Amino acid sequence: AQKITQTQPGMFVQEKEAVTLDCTYDTSDQSYGLFWYKQPSSGEMIFLIYQGSYDEQNATEGRYSLNFQKARKSANLVISASQLGDSAMYFCAMREGPSGGGADGLTFGKGTHLIIQP
Amino acid sequence: GAGVSQSPRYKVAKRGQDVALRCDPISGHVSLFWYQQALGQGPEFLTYFQNEAQLDKSGLPSDRFFAERPEGSVSTLKIQRTQQEDSAVYLCASSYQVGEFTEAFFGQGTRLTVV
Numbered sequence: 001a002q003k004i005t006q007t008q009p010g011m012f013v014q015e016k017e018a019v020t021l022d023c024t025y026d027t028s029d030q031s032y033g034l035f036w037y038k039q040p041s042s043g044e045m046i047f048l049i050y051q052g053s054y055d056e057q058n059a060t061e062g063r064y065s066l067n068f069q070k071a072r073k074s075a076n077l078v079i080s081a082s083q084l085g086d087s088a089m090y091f092c093a094m095r096e097g098p099s100g101g102g103a104d105g106l107t108f109g110k111g112t113h114l115i116i117q118p
Numbered sequence: 119g120a121g122v123s124q125s126p127r128y129k130v131a132k133r134g135q136d137v138a139l140r141c142d143p144i145s146g147h148v149s150l151f152w153y154q155q156a157l158g159q160g161p162e163f164l165t166y167f168q169n170e171a172q173l174d175k176s177g178l179p180s181d182r183f184f185a186e187r188p189e190g191s192v193s194t195l196k197i198q199r200t201q202q203e204d205s206a207v208y209l210c211a212s213s214y215q216v217g218e219f220t221e222a223f224f225g226q227g228t229r230l231t232v233v
Contacts, residue, residue: 004160037224044224044225044227045224091161093160105153105165106153108160109160111160
């Protein structure tokens with residue numbers, strides 16, 4: 001079963017609009033972390049935001065916020081006031097805690113290709 | 119260095135050839151990860167080092183893949199007898215502390231094409 005599911009392969013959004021990128025995850029672990037990364041066409045993975053499973057408040061970093069709904073196992077990324085430079089691939093990822101039994105690295109979704117239109 | 123550096127950026131190998139991919143992590147970073155990213159997919163975990171110790175190699179797809187980090191800084195991912203399915207971008211990431219939820223900084227990757 002997929003541990004990270006991103007259901008939007010591609011999205012077109014008008015500049016200055018807000019955009020929500022969907023991410024659902026699957027884990028039986030109580031302790032885990034959720035990450036969002038941006039990958040422009042140049043290839044590097046740029047860290048955007050992190051949410052811990054025990055964090056009660058949604059994480060925010062500038063124009064990025066993470067809409068964390070634990071009961072639904074959902075960790076959507078919200079980008080406010082989108083800009084042309086936001087056009088890129090966006091990946092949701094999870095790392096489970098020591099009892100999760102998973103690998104030590106991050107488990108990534110398949111990504112969403114976001115295109116911001118002027 | 120200022121960031122994670124990977125070399126070469128691009129590598130074309132003939133099928134059956136051995137290749138070595140280098141990762142220079144951020145100075146002082148304890149943890150180092152290798153990922154494989156096939157075209158149109160998200161990265162997939164290959165292996166993890168804490169200093170020079172390889173603590174997890176569960177993601178290595180076959181015994182043709184081998185990674186090392188002998189002095190706890192630079193790491194090399196070696197692929198023996200390359201095959202076409204090895205064509206991918208290989209990403210290296212490092213983080214400054216041990217912990218499940220530490221932000222990892224990625225390099226720009228090495229794009230390997232096996233012909």
